[in-house]
Amino acid sequence: MALLLRLTKRPIRERRWGDETVVFDTYSGETHHLTSLASAMFRRVAAVQPVEFDAICAEFVGVENGAIEPEEIGRAAARLCSTGLLWMEESEA
Amino acid sequence: MPVDLYLRTGPFIVHVETACAEVVDGISLLYDPSCVLNRPAFCDYHVAVVQPLWRRWFRPQALFLFDGYAPYLPGPKRHALPMLEWGMNWVIATTAHQFLIIHAAVVERHGLALLLPAPPGSGKSTLCAGLAFRGWRLLSDELALLVPQTGRVVPLARPISLKNESIDVISRFASEAVMGPRTEGSIKGTIALLRPPRASALGWDVPAMPRWIVFPQYEAGAALRMTQRSKAGTLVELGNNAMNYNIHGAVGFDALANLIDCCEVGDFVYSDLSAAVEFFTAIADGALRGDSMLTLASAGP
């Protein structure tokens, strides 16, 4: 059993400046400003999805720009899911 | 006896009905004659500044009406003219959704617009007035009207609202400026309205292309400095500062994103108005040569 992250199916628009991403959710009418880890995670999932949560952890933990803990990744993922930009599901594998 | 006046403010024609001498005299003092029209066939807005009957003699009041309804409570009669100005801004901000309306001052030089979004007390009106009297064209001191489809900003070219110390600062800085009477005791303190330079009034139908978005902050005694700020964060902040961002939905997001894309964005601290005005003028002139605002800023005064 693995946790997968997917991009939302809602119609969204995004713009990127440097490391930061701004996403507009047409369904809820909300605008989200993503920085650092959340921004990187969002872009990663948007580029190729679904992504296994474990794979994301492996990629981001201990990256040069600061020792990121798995809990931080978990929290960022949870926030992205609660705002509706990403969603998590279990795979059968 | 109530008088009917017809004012042009940028794209709008406003019918003002009033019997308050403060308003009638104020308009003739602060508005260029070319903006005061003969009765047109169609007016975009019908507003009035009236005196409620029951307060005609005891602490007389003035009340702003739009289509016969009062959007906010009456104020003392001596504030009748500022109430008209705030009222017109309120009406435009709550109905003119053909524009994305950002709460910011806008001035233009060489066809390029400088947007100064900022909360009250930041010194944006002082800076805006200073620039308007040193060769920049005033588009507005309060509302940036952005056309989503073209990205251009459209002028309103109305009197600038100054508060407290900035009234004296501008009186010294631009001695030729025509200012209305000072009125005390509003929630904002002492207010005076400043007549825009003639060139600004005459440019009522000339849009400008945004080039710089600068968040000013007046800080007594501080050295002048311009620092970079996050473009992503600026988009969100402008959205929060825009009166009708939510109404436009995805179109509004795209319009702000495009705006941010074609602008340089910074935070600006200043204490000396002349130095600030010279600085921005140098930036505008530098833009013609292809120089960026932040390069010039870091090069030092």
Added chain:
Amino acid sequence: MILHALLRDPRRIVDLSMEDWDAAIPQARVSGLLSRLGALAVAQSGYAALPDRPRRHMEAARLVAAKHRRDVQFELDRIRDLLSSTLGTLVLLKGAAYVAADLPPAEGRVFNDIDILVREEQLEAVESILHLAGWRMGSIDPYDDRYYRRWMHQIPPMTHGGRQTTIDVHHSLIPRTARIGTVTAAQLMQHAREIPARPGFATLSPEDMVLHSATHLFNEGEFGRGLRDLGDIDLLLRHFHDHPDFWTRLLDRAQELRLTRPLFYALSQITRIMGTPLPTKAFDAVRHFAPTAPTLLVMDWALARALNPPHKSCREPFSGLALWFLYVRAHYLRMPVHLLVPHLIRKAFMRD
């Protein structure tokens, strides 16, 4: 009144002079009909040639209405997520119903609250579920709270703390004490129709929607948005006009629910102001629902004033008196006399 003329015959929109527009736009704006006027204008073949200034005002109003529809759809999903396990299919009323079912009155309409219908025995459960999810009743005077719960057909409105949207939970169409009889949620839900494009939601039957709108307008004494609400009924009637047996069912149901009087006022005012086409048999039948001659005279006098755009260009003598009369009448219908007088007195003081 130019607005009345345009509602009656929208084709005249393309022939208006600038002076006409100068009167029409403010009348529409104060009546809450500017976006609807825009929707009517867009449907005319000469729309592109309309003068810029008035056209921009209508387009701006339509943007607001479109935003509103998006918001309502989002809000309906949130409410369904919250309440569907307790209530099953959610029955929507008024504006929310029009938007969810994509009925003509949804076009160009902005309304504040989402209205749902539940059985009286479900009220407490619904109230607590909403409360737990962050919906609050707002600081309400204990008198008003008791008034609502005892005499009204709904609990006080609940507002979501974060999103500031409001939900009105109704358990009947009309207040409990109404002299003209009561209409329970159960009676209405029997005929409710699921919305195919919006699973989990239902509207009232077409005839019940019309009766609800008519009762709401003519019995609740609030005429601030009267012309717009009348316009809703007009659009509903035109939409359902050709549905088989619609008119027969409308007349039968009005008698069954004892709502013939508000239906009478609705149809007579609609034909007067908007020229809505009614089948002859409906017209003949409805005349029997009229009040006695003296009452009819007074009501015609009052309604003629109350259904003008609330703009000074449309003000006729005694408009204020007419509105007061209709307000009092609404309360008379709702409450026994011995309660009515103290209630009105209290309300008069609270207004200051």
